[in-house]
Every structure is written in structure tokens, then in C-alpha cells.
């Protein structure tokens with residue numbers, strides 16, 4: 001993949017150089033390095049910690065504040081029963097294969113996909129097919145020619161078979177994948193060794209709460225369950241009004257079998273999840289949908305994928321919902337808001353698409369699901385899952401606990417119903433059934449209407465009925481006419497009780513951060529060694545670089561004055577007083593993605609003016625301290641662009657670059 005992938009300037013993306021930059025500038029590293037590091041765990045250094053913080057702030061503003069969501073902080077340690085009910089204990093598992101010679105563990109579906117995709121790529125190269133987007137690029141051409149040398153051609157039938165297997169890989173059981181491995185002689189790609197048959201492994205980290213092992217628990221694999229279990233409290237907080245949404249930003253943990261691709265598949269990661277609760281009656285409309293209906297989204301539908309194409313179509317979300325391509329307004333509204341968020345933080349819009357889940361990929365209860373995928377040098381990567389989870393979660397927790405997680409609505413027009421009612425004479429049932437009396441009462445309450453009607457007929461015929469409740473004396477409880485009667489009664493219905501449906505956009509912040517860093521990365525044409533991270537001013541980890549022209553005590557008061565001004569405006573900055581040339585200092589800081597540089601020079605001492613440099617264009621203007629700090633502040637807030645600032649402040653020509 002990385003050979004086809006280009007930077008925002010159309011240059012071939014050099015992942016080794018990019019990763020070296022991230023290491024050099026301490027963006028991130030594998031955790032516990034002095035102890036030999038642990039796969040799938042990363043520490044963030046100052047630039048990445050700060051970048052994440054900026055993105056979280058934008059996320060909070062874009063979703064929580066603007067959409068009036070209810071932010072929650074729920075526990076990460078989760079009792080066994082909760083995750084048993086949600087289905088995670090039984091189903092949150094992947095199949096793994098072991099390389100018996102090296103002990104390496106490989107995720108089975110990834111292993112099969114990687115090997116078959118590599119063979120298909122090799123086949124494409126052998127047939128000289130166009131795999132690169134920028135065919136005319138001589139570097140890419142050279143790379144392609146090199147790759148084609150060892151390429152292996154496939155028979156047409158084999159190629160079709162591989163493509164089919166890849167399309168339906170999610171449908172395979174462990175046994176089925178084991179057969180594929182044998183049939184296609186799939187081996188560990190790094191060692192060439194045969195692998196052992198697939199074994200299912202649950203992905204949750206298990207622990208216990210307290211000293212006793214009677215209370216097994218897990219580190220949560222998603223933030224969602226805590227939000228579902230808080231439903232009743234949120235419903236009251238929203239004054240019994242639906243729709244409403246909760247949101248939670250917090251860590252989740254998955255014991256991934258083969259963590260890889262840097263931040264893209266890790267074992268501990270920050271998630272930002274929204275649970276939007278909506279009345280299923282009335283088509284899951286969204287009150288703000290009409291404001292976004294004309295916005296076009298790159299949608300890669302199920303039908304397009306089935307035809308073998310990976311090219312999304314730009315469709316107005318209003319049309320997509322009207323044609324039922326996207327199931328409902330609420331889901332459609334969130335797809336738009338996700339795209340707008342990505343645009344705000346600087347994601348390259350040419351590297352974003354929404355891919356609809358195939359039927360076999362979706363959970364059985366989901367009615368529609370779209371992933372927001374970002375293209376990076378590892379390929380298209382799911383960064384946000386946006387699913388309509390129907391009433392599944394609230395229903396299963398209600399069933400397991402008996403605590404209703406449902407909404408009530410007062411009806412505008414109450415209506416009368418006639419219902420079968422079981423009338424129990426408690427004065428008689430208590431002494432008669434003793435300890436089983438409560439069970440008898442509950443069993444009668446739980447009877448459906450048709451059962452009550454049937455029992456009333458049985459009672460009339462036989463003078464008694466049997467309930468599925470064990471009596472104290474043994475055998476099933478029998479109820480006679482004097483204890484219970486079945487009657488039809490009229491009742492006014494004034495409220496409607498229902499289980500809301502849930503639309504869930506679920507963001508993996510680490511994957512977004514990584515893709516953003518790749519999308520922001522490019523090198524100056526004149527000098528390949530000079531790399532730049534073009535973060536938008538609003539998300540850049542540090543906003544300003546202050547550079548005194550040289551080490552000179554006369555600059556000190558001016559630097560201090562600038563620092564005080566930037567502090568007062570809450571603008572983050574870095575002062576670079578090192579002795580190296582100004583050009584070098586600028587380019588070192590371009591690598592940190594600092595969007596603006598203020599230079600303090602001899603003229604500053606004379607007239608208190610400074611130069612302001614734009615990272616991306618390297619253009620400079622000269623103005624008073626007040627004007628410069630104000631311009632920076634406005635650009636960070638998105639109130640002005642560099643082009644607008646450069647048009648109104650005097651240009652400054654320099655040969656320092």
C-alpha cells in the first residue's frame with residue numbers, strides 16, 4: 001500500500017522518514033522501553049499529548065457543546081455480568097494462529113487477508129496493471145518496475161476465488177479459516193513457516209474486583225456499556241424528553257492478538273463515543289437534518305462493494321436517506337457531523353470515505369452501519385464506526401437485571417383498552433403457597449394476554465390451572481378458582497412505554513491522530529530533508545515559535561515581553577535560543593508543526609516591530625507586537641487565514657530560509 005500512497009503535495013510517502021521524524025521529535029514511543037517495550041502500548045511525548053488534547057477540545061466543542069450532549073465519565077473496570085449480558089464474554093473474540101517455530105501469534109483473518117492481498121498485488125504487478133494513482137511520477141514508476149520483477153501471475157479462476165474469499169472473510173468460522181489456510185498454503189509471511197490451526201481467544205483483559213476471585217471483572221473494551229446502564233438517570237436529567245445523546249471520552253482496552261501498524265492497532269486506546277437515544281417510531285428523524293441535507297458525502301455502499309469497486313460516490317445525505325441507502329436521518333446527520341469534524345481538525349478530505357458494512361459484517365441486531373475510513377500509508381483504516389444498534393443494548397440489560405431501561409411518554413390522546421387480568425386473592429395465596437407465593441404472583445403478572453385468556457378457559461373447564469412454579473411440597477403449583485380468577489377489565493392507557501433505539505458514533509482517537517499526522521506530513525520540494533507537519537493552527541500542539549536573531553542580551557527584554565503577551569492570550573509557544581542559523585531553527589520547528597514564527601531582530605529593538613512567519617508558505621510580514629499577537633490569535637480561532645493576514649500587514653522579504 002505505502003508505494004501508492006502520496007503526501008498532500010502528491011509526493012511518494014516515505015514511511016521510514018516519517019516515523020524517524022516522529023521519534024526524533026518525541027511524538028511517541030513504545031511504552032516501557034528500558035524493559036524491552038511492550039507491543040501495542042505507546043507513550044505520547046509532549047507534541048502528541050498536546051495534539052490529542054487539542055483534538056479532544058475540538059471534539060467536545062463540535063459534539064458535546066454544539067449538540068447539547070450529556071457528557072459522562074463511567075468506570076473502566078466492569079463486572080463480568082455486564083459484559084456477559086452485552087455479549088462480549090461470548091463473542092468478543094478473534095481467532096489466532098501460532099507460528100510453532102517462533103511462537104509468534106497471528107490474527108487468523110489478518111493473516112489470510114494479508115497473504116491473499118499480497119498475492120493479488122503481485123499478480124497485478126506481474127500483469128503490469130496500473131496500481132499507482134500518480135502513474136507519471138518517475139519515483140513511483142521505478143518502484144513499480146522493481147516490484148514487478150519478482151511478481152507472480154495468478155490464474156483468472158484463482159484471482160476470482162481470492163477476491164471472493166476476501167469479500168466474505170467475516171463469514172468464516174475458525175474451522176473454515178483453518179481450511180482456507182491449508183487449501184491456499186498460507187504461511188507466516190515473515191518466516192515462511194506453516195502455522196497451527198486457528199484457536200478462538202477473547203480480547204478482553206480479565207481481572208477481579210477486590211481480593212476475592214468471586215468477583216471477576218474486565219477492563220472495558222468500549223465505553224458504551226456504562227452509558228447504556230446510565231440511561232434512566234439521563235432520561236430523567238433530560239426531563240423525560242427524547243431524543244438525547246450521551247457522550248464519553250475515555251480509555252478502552254483490547255488484548256489485540258497481533259498489535260501492529262503503530263497507533264492503528266493497540267491494546268489501550270482513547271475512545272470518544274456517543275450514544276444517541278431515539279424513539280424508533282416515526283423513522284428516527286433528526287431535528288437538525290434539514291440543515292445538512294444538501295451536504296455531499298463520499299459513500300461507498302454495500303452494492304458498490306459487491307460489484308468489486310472501491311470508489312465512493314458523492315451523494316447528498318438528503319438523497320441518501322430518501323433512497324434508504326442510509327437507513328435514517330439520525331444516522332445520516334451523524335455521518336455529516338463526523339465528516340465536518342474531520343475537516344475541522346485538518347484531515348485530507350480526499351483521504352476520507354464512508355464505507356457501509358456488508359450484511360455479514362454487521363451485528364445481527366444492527367439495522368445499518370457505516371465506518372468513516374481514513375486513507376493512510378497502511379491503507380483505508382476504520383477510524384469511526386457509526387452504527388444503528390436498534391434497541392439491543394437497553395433490552396438485554398433490562399432482561400438480565402429486571403431494571404427497566406426504557407422511556408415513557410404521556411399520550412396526548414389517552415385511549416381505553418380491554419385486557420385480561422389475573423386477580424389473585426393474596427389472603428389465601430400467602431398461607432397456601434408459603435415461600436412460593438411471591439413466585440406465583442410474579443408468574444401471573446408475567447403472563448401474556450393470550451395465555452391469560454387460555455387459562456381463563458382452562459379454569460372454567462377444569463376448575464383449576466397449573467403454573468410453571470415449583471410448590472413448597474414439590475411438583476407444580478395448582479391454582480383453584482377461589483385463589484385466582486381471570487377477568488376482562490377496561491383500562492385507560494395514558495402513557496406509552498418503549499425501548500429507545502441507539503445510534504452510536506464511536507471514535508478511535510489514536511487512529512485519527514495517526515492519520516492526521518500522515519495527512520499533515522510533506523517535504524519541501526527544494527530539500528527533501530526538510531519535512532513539515534502542516535497542522536491547522538487550531539490543532540497544532542504548539543502555536544508559536546519565538547526566535548531571537550542571535551544570542552544577544554539586548555533581545556532578552558523583548559522576548560520576555562512577547563512571552564508575557566502570549567501567556568496573557570493563552571497561546572502556547574516555544575522559544576528557540578539555540579545558536580544555529582535562523583533557517584535551521586525554522587525548519588526544526590516546521591517538523592513539530594508549529595504554524596507561526598516570530599523573529600526578534602535588531603529592528604525590533606529600535607521600533608518594537610517583529611516579523612511573523614507562516615510555516616507552510618514560509619512568507620513573512622512585519623508589524624507591531626500588538627498586531628502580530630492579535631493576528632495569531634485570530635488565525636488560531638479560525639477567524640482569519642494567513643492569506644488574509646498577509647494581505648493586510650506589510651510583507652517582509654528575507655533570505656533567511
Ligand SMILES: Nc1ncnc2c1ncn2[C@@H]1O[C@H](COP(=O)(O)OP(=O)(O)OP(=O)(O)O)[C@@H](O)[C@H]1O
Pocket residue numbers: 222254256263264265266267269271382383384385506507508509510511
Ligand atoms: N485495537 C485498536 N487500536 C486502536 N483503535 C481501535 C482499536 N480497536 C478499535 N479502535 C477504534 O475504536 C473504534 C470503534 O471500535 P469498534 O469496536 O467499532 O472497532 P472494530 O470494528 O473492532 O475495529 P477493528 O475491526 O479494526 O478491530 C474504531 O473505529 C477504531 O477507531
